[in-house]
Amino acid sequence: MDVSRRRFLGARAPGAAPFRPPWSVAETDFLDRCRRCDDCIKACPTGLLTRGDGAYPVADFAVAACTFCGDCSRACPSGAIGRDTDTRPWSFGVVIGEGCLAAQNVECRVCGEACDVGAIRFRPRIGGVPLAAVDLDACTGCGACIAPCPVAAVTRTPPSSTQEPA
8 A cells, every 4th residue: 555645544644752761761772672571660659651552661641740769760671761860861841831720810720739849830920810830940850740730731841942931
């Protein structure tokens, strides 16, 4: 079958690589090294790691956050998950989107309360409720703020992105 015809008839273009466990090697190396043994998934104390496409482990921030305990890396027999704590565990931060309840003038601080490092602060504004702002330099990428957001306004972004004031 002609590949271009298949794409035209509904096959999706490849998307971004899924989120792997913290400190995972580059995606192509990860796919080569990972044995899909589920040892990292079993070792994850928060339940963040689940089986994804092809039975490879993925970090599902809709259900849990990462504590950076390192249990997954210690359980990994193949070296697909490293443990270089001198580097960031993931290359992402978070952004609070326009769907945020505070942007709709509804008081909500759930994301800030979930952020243990204080990377999410609320800036007062005249005539409205305080707006959430993320300090991407302080954000660890743990994902604790993603799941509790009642309107799914918190999303991951590359750390080089900046959060525009709302």
